[in-house]
Amino acid sequence: xxxxxxxxxxxxxxxxxxxxxxxxxxxxxxxxxxxxxxxxxxxxxxxxxxxxxxxxxxxxxxxxxxxxxxxxxxxxxxxxxxxxxxxxxxxxxxxxxxxxxxxxxxxxxxxxxxxxxxxxxxxxxxxxxxxxxxxxxxxxxxxxxxxxxxxxxxxxxxxxxxxxxxxxxxxxxxxxxxxxxxxxxxxxxxxxxxxxxxxxxxxxxxxxxxxxxxxxxxxxxxxxxxxxxxxxxxxxxxxxxxxxxxxxxxxxxxxxxxxxxxxxxxxxxxxxxxxxxxxxxxxxxxxxxxxxxxxxxxxxxxxxxxxxxxxxxxxxxxxxxxxxxxxxxxxxxxxxxxxxxxxxxxxxxxxxxxxxxxxxxxxxxxxxxxxxxxxxxxxxxxxxxxxxxxxxxxxxxxxxxxxxxxxxxxxxxxxxxxxxxxxxxxxxxxxxxxxxxxxxxxxxxxxxxxxxxxxxxxxxxxxxxxxxxxxxxxxxxxxxxxxxxxxxxxxxxxxxxxxxxxxxxxxxxxxxxxxxxxxxxxxxxxxxxxxxxxxxxxxxxxxxxxxxxxxxxxxxxxxxxxxxxxxxxxxxxxxxxxxxxxxxxxxxxxxxxxxxxxxxxxxxxxxxxxxx
Amino acid sequence: xxxxxxxxxxxxxxxxxxxxxxxxxxxxxxxxxxxxxxxxxxxxxxxxxxxxxxxxxxxxxxxxxxxxxxxxxxxxxxxxxxxxxxxxxxxxxxxxxxxxxxxxxxxxxxxxxxxxxxxxxxxxxxxxxxxxxxxxxxxxxxxxxxxxxxxxxxxxxxxxxxxxxxxxxxxxxxxxxxxxxxxxxxxxxxxxxxxxxxxxxxxxxxxxxxxxxxxxxxxxxxxxxxxxxxxxxxxxxxxxxxxxxxxxxxxxxxxxxxxxxxxxxxxxxxxxxxxxxxxxxxxxxxxxxxxxxxxxxxxxxxxxxxxxxxxxxxxxxxxxxxxxxxxxxxxxxxxxxxxxxxxxxxxxxxxxxxxxxxxxxxxxxxxxxxxxxxx
Numbered sequence: 001x002x003x004x005x006x007x008x009x010x011x012x013x014x015x016x017x018x019x020x021x022x023x024x025x026x027x028x029x030x031x032x033x034x035x036x037x038x039x040x041x042x043x044x045x046x047x048x049x050x051x052x053x054x055x056x057x058x059x060x061x062x063x064x065x066x067x068x069x070x071x072x073x074x075x076x077x078x079x080x081x082x083x084x085x086x087x088x089x090x091x092x093x094x095x096x097x098x099x100x101x102x103x104x105x106x107x108x109x110x111x112x113x114x115x116x117x118x119x120x121x122x123x124x125x126x127x128x129x130x131x132x133x134x135x136x137x138x139x140x141x142x143x144x145x146x147x148x149x150x151x152x153x154x155x156x157x158x159x160x161x162x163x164x165x166x167x168x169x170x171x172x173x174x175x176x177x178x179x180x181x182x183x184x185x186x187x188x189x190x191x192x193x194x195x196x197x198x199x200x201x202x203x204x205x206x207x208x209x210x211x212x213x214x215x216x217x218x219x220x221x222x223x224x225x226x227x228x229x230x231x232x233x234x235x236x237x238x239x240x241x242x243x244x245x246x247x248x249x250x251x252x253x254x255x256x257x258x259x260x261x262x263x264x265x266x267x268x269x270x271x272x273x274x275x276x277x278x279x280x281x282x283x284x285x286x287x288x289x290x291x292x293x294x295x296x297x298x299x300x301x302x303x304x305x306x307x308x309x310x311x312x313x314x315x316x317x318x319x320x321x322x323x324x325x326x327x328x329x330x331x332x333x334x335x336x337x338x339x340x341x342x343x344x345x346x347x348x349x350x351x352x353x354x355x356x357x358x359x360x361x362x363x364x365x366x367x368x369x370x371x372x373x374x375x376x377x378x379x380x381x382x383x384x385x386x387x388x389x390x391x392x393x394x395x396x397x398x399x400x401x402x403x404x405x406x407x408x409x410x411x412x413x414x415x416x417x418x419x420x421x422x423x424x425x426x427x428x429x430x431x432x433x434x435x436x437x438x439x440x441x442x443x444x445x446x447x448x449x450x451x452x453x454x455x456x457x458x459x460x461x462x463x464x465x466x467x468x469x470x471x472x473x474x475x476x477x478x479x480x481x482x483x484x485x486x487x488x489x490x491x492x493x494x495x496x497x498x499x500x501x502x503x504x505x506x507x508x509x510x511x512x513x514x515x516x517x518x519x520x521x522x523x524x525x526x527x528x529x530x531x532x533x534x535x536x537x538x539x540x541x542x543x544x545x546x547x548x549x550x551x552x553x554x555x556x557x558x559x560x561x562x563x564x565x566x567x568x569x570x571x572x573x574x575x576x577x578x579x580x581x582x583x584x585x586x587x588x589x590x591x592x593x594x595x596x597x598x599x600x601x602x603x604x605x606x607x608x609x610x611x612x
Numbered sequence: 613x614x615x616x617x618x619x620x621x622x623x624x625x626x627x628x629x630x631x632x633x634x635x636x637x638x639x640x641x642x643x644x645x646x647x648x649x650x651x652x653x654x655x656x657x658x659x660x661x662x663x664x665x666x667x668x669x670x671x672x673x674x675x676x677x678x679x680x681x682x683x684x685x686x687x688x689x690x691x692x693x694x695x696x697x698x699x700x701x702x703x704x705x706x707x708x709x710x711x712x713x714x715x716x717x718x719x720x721x722x723x724x725x726x727x728x729x730x731x732x733x734x735x736x737x738x739x740x741x742x743x744x745x746x747x748x749x750x751x752x753x754x755x756x757x758x759x760x761x762x763x764x765x766x767x768x769x770x771x772x773x774x775x776x777x778x779x780x781x782x783x784x785x786x787x788x789x790x791x792x793x794x795x796x797x798x799x800x801x802x803x804x805x806x807x808x809x810x811x812x813x814x815x816x817x818x819x820x821x822x823x824x825x826x827x828x829x830x831x832x833x834x835x836x837x838x839x840x841x842x843x844x845x846x847x848x849x850x851x852x853x854x855x856x857x858x859x860x861x862x863x864x865x866x867x868x869x870x871x872x873x874x875x876x877x878x879x880x881x882x883x884x885x886x887x888x889x890x891x892x893x894x895x896x897x898x899x900x901x902x903x904x905x906x907x908x909x910x911x912x913x914x915x916x917x918x919x920x921x922x923x924x925x926x927x928x929x930x931x932x933x934x935x936x937x938x939x940x941x942x943x944x945x946x947x948x949x950x951x952x953x954x955x956x957x958x959x960x961x962x963x964x965x966x967x968x969x970x971x972x973x974x975x976x977x978x979x980x981x982x983x984x985x986x987x
């Protein structure tokens with residue numbers, strides 16, 4: 001009898017192809033899923049049954065599109081079951097129902113078959129169930145929604161299901177031997193029973209006997225090579241190492257590949273995951289702890305629950321436990337590297353320092369182990385915190401690049417070792433030090449504290465330099481800058497401008513105010529008034545510098561002022577401080593002023609107070 | 613420094629910034645590069661670098677730095693429109709103007725002028741009004757001007773999309789907030805489905821959405837799904853201070869479901885951000901939620917809690933546990949102070965009402981353990 005679905009089949013197919021399926025090629029996945037389910041169902045009844053899937057491409061004599069015959073020796077369907085799956089199709093016009101139906105065998109069978117209509121107009125299913133009296137049934141369905149169910153005139157010799165797909169003209173590309181083989185291998189490459197493809201009279205098995213990580217190998221190095229080759233095959237990349245993964249929770253197994261480059265900050269590592277040996281997703285993200293962004297992995301999970309979109313796993317306790325176990329496996333790998341192959345660890349740190357640091361922050365034991373290998377930039381060169389503590393009792397660090405640049409100019413000459421902790425995680429790592437090592441001391445340092453570490457003047461020197469202090473204070477008042485005189489090295493540096501991070505931001509806002517229009521300039525005023533009150537910047541004169549000492553003796557007030565202003569501008573520029581308009585004017589005016597003073601001075605000895 | 617040196621330095625800083633995820637380190641690298649370009653007077657480079665800095669600061673949790681960089685760039689475009697590309701800046705102006713109300717020291721007048729200004733700028737390039745209507749709606753919502761918010765909301769959702777409107781995922785997320793405000797939780801969750809199913813996403817979605825649906829899910833008794841959203845959403849936001857307010861939403865969820873230890877772990881980890889965050893609105897959300905959490909601890913008789921809090925915290929101590937009551941008093945004091953500042957600026961009672969809401973939540977606790985005692 002011919003029947004017609006009570007729904008618009010085209011509509012359902014459209015829905016499927018737009019919402020459920022990324023490409024028509026997934027029809028192979030759906031057929032494999034159906035075959036796998038059928039074989040597993042039969043295995044429950046007949047525990048010894050291995051199962052197999054056969055694909056055969058039958059070319060038409062007239063050169064028309066070929067037919068794909070897809071055969072499994074699974075449980076097969078009874079007539080009653082055929083009617084049940086047809087009913088499912090009738091109900092499946094709602095996406096929610098669809099998602100639900102996929103979780104039961106018969107429902108999935110129907111939905112899986114529907115996907116075939118993305119590539120063909122007519123389907124023939126011939127099936128014989130293990131159950132019942134062994135009758136072979138056939139179902140012939142067409143894309144226009146008509147179908148027929150009847151006993152087959154060509155009974156099957158043994159239970160199982162055959163699906164015949166006649167390629168539609170415009171979908172012929174999905175029916176070439178290469179494409180079918182590639183698709184079947186892609187989705188079913190890990191399935192634990194043989195899958196074979198017959199095309200042009202040649203039959204070959206297209207999946208390996210076992211997942212690469214389950215195969216026996218002669219040696220560790222052979223295993224490593226094979227897995228790296230597998231990684232290359234899957235991701236098209238040469239990885240630098242591979243790490244076996246295993247978790248009892250969720251029954252997860254697989255391998256993680258260490259990326260050969262530092263990942264871009266927003267590149268999420270997309271993992272390839274199989275669910276019960278069938279490809280689930282090539283872009284699962286929530287499988288590893290979030291510090292583990294240095295690897296990409298392939299895993300098979302037997303007991304994790306996929307989300308409705310089947311792109312990743314449902315966040316439940318099992319997944320949390322599985323993630324923790326997989327994280328442990330990665331941690332174990334890093335720990336072993338630290339213990340046994342420190343050179344390899346150093347190479348890894350140079351590529352994936354951020355991952356290693358993130359883990360060290362989360363994990364105290366790992367911190368203890370790895371902190372001796374993490375390089376930090378300091379004013380005296382790159383060193384580890386362990387090296388640092390050998391020479392200095394207290395680890396001093398700055399948390400901003402601006403601070404570091406200011407400090408770096410004189411710290412080395414002063415013998416002051418300060419860590420640049422402006423890189424991601426570095427400040428946190430340093431602050432963690434005393435929590436891990438009881439005797440460790442750490443101290444955050446700001447460039448504005450730098451002058452405090454300089455040598456003070458004697459009373460006589462103070463008296464001698466006092467006029468300079470007075471004059472400088474007055475000259476720099478309009479710039480909200482304080483003045484100090486100290487002794488520091490290197491003595492070639494006449495002055496040092498220091499401010500904290502807030503001070504640098506203030507200067508940025510002031511410059512923006514000068515550049516912007518009235519509306520936004522007024523907002524810069526608000527920003528400045530709302531900014532945290534910070535210490536004023538300080539211009540520290542270096543008493544060890546000959547120009548500075550000579551300047552203190554200059555009687556000409558205006559020349560003194562001019563010189564102070566120029567030293568101020570010079571200090572800003574040497575400290576990479578962009579000048580404000582007011583300071584730029586100072587520079588222009590000052591240069592001319594100094595030239596004029598020099599010219600006016602003639603033969604008098606006023607050059608004493610000038611600049612070189 | 614020679615000319616070559618500083619350009620190489622800028623390049624190295626940019627390369628470093630490109631590798632870093634959004635956050636302070638990335639912002640600092642670009643700020644440093646900008647200062648180098650400024651020092652050497654390379655205006656074009658300074659403009660390009662600030663353009664990047666606006667992104668990094670906006671998405672890395674430094675809206676004040678984005679504003680300053682934007683103000684500078686805007687000045688250049690106004691002065692020399694031929695030389696400086698303004699299309700991208702027009703897009704970014706939305707981010708900047710949208711955050712103005714986060715700063716209590718920016719006056720209401722300045723905010724309204726900035727809205728008028730961006731409206732004119734968009735009109736000049738013949739863009740539709742959708743983006744502007746959304747900005748006006750959100751500003752009114754943030755400032756507690758309820759009638760205006762309603763009006764703009766209706767206009768916004770009806771306005772057609774154009775090239776300057778936000779992406780669909782962002783728009784959808786903002787629509788969800790509106791329904792949550794009105795207590796239309798089922799409606800909000802219905803709208804959130806494409807996002808929660810992973811069919812609609814962008815740089816900050818679903819990160820934000822996972823946080824905002826927590827309370828609606830609780831109200832509707834969909835606890836398992838709420839837990840899933842917490843477990844999935846928190847890792848997405850835990851390393852970026854731009855999500856401070858969303859952290860607050862997760863803390864509120866943990867307090868409401870009686871997962872106090874987890875909540876405390878979040879408080880400990882993120883208090884540092886709240887101490888110097890440029891967005892006072894985000895600080896408020898964090899402190900208010902933390903107040904609820906600490907008050908729950910007090911209700912359970914936890915007089916003291918062991919925490920490692922940052923040195924910059926005024927009650928910081930190196931040794932021994934913190935008094936819960938003192939912590940509670942401090943965060944609540946912060947929330948109240950910020951609320952008062954905002955309400956004074958806005959001329960509404962919006963933040964007082966938000967405080968009252970948090971108070972009411974004490975009665976809505978519904979234990980739902982995330983960590984089971986097993987094994």
